[in-house]
Amino acid sequence: MISSMRMKWLPLGLIVLALASCSSVEPLDTSLITQSTAQNRRADTSVIAETVGQSTVGVEPLAWGNPSTGSSGVISEITVAPGSDGECRGFVTTQRSLQGESRFKGVACHSANAGWKVRPAN
Template sequence: MRGLGVLAVMMSGTVLSGCMSGLDLFSDSKVDTSLRTSTVSNGNTERLTDEITVRNAVSSADLARTGGNAIPWANSASGSAGVISSIAENQDRSGRTCRDFVTTKHSYQGIANFTGRTCMGNSGEWMLLAFDRQG
């Protein structure tokens, strides 16, 4: 019987030693900080996709048909959404067609108000020139 108890303790020690082999308690090795992971999404990418989504909503709005009504937008890539409450079309100094707008942005960081400006470039593509958080 006593032999079985000693054998059980030895087997437990052998099995559990594998659990402790990764602790490396007495090593002088340092942590390698040169490695980086991309597990956390880049906030700039989300911001840019939101700006593109708003630019597209503002530039594609048919102002004659909307009649000043609010225009909702949503970005499935970031989870953000909002409502464009006003769009005013005008010409800038160089004669480009521009649209100034006011929108909300509902995101995981909360709700914020933004003003912005988008203008049509020479190639016919709309460019977002301003997208500024208010308050």
């Protein structure tokens, strides 16, 4: 028969064992991060393109955000891309995401069937 003293400590011992089994460190599976990063980048690029397309040339700093990826940034410059007859706009933006912050230049061009799309600046 178990003494009453042991009965008092038994629940505490079970809790300690349970916590010890939960404290092991498992390696983080990052295989999906690479796939989702490329998808997030495409989704962010679409938001940037639409923001540039709906804005005016020479705009003051303009914030953009993509709630589906959590990324955001500031478009600091919008110009008419040379030789584009107004159908393409050059821009400079920042992009803050889980991967960090970056700054890049791009060109957003409009087509009747595809809307605004981004291509890298020359």
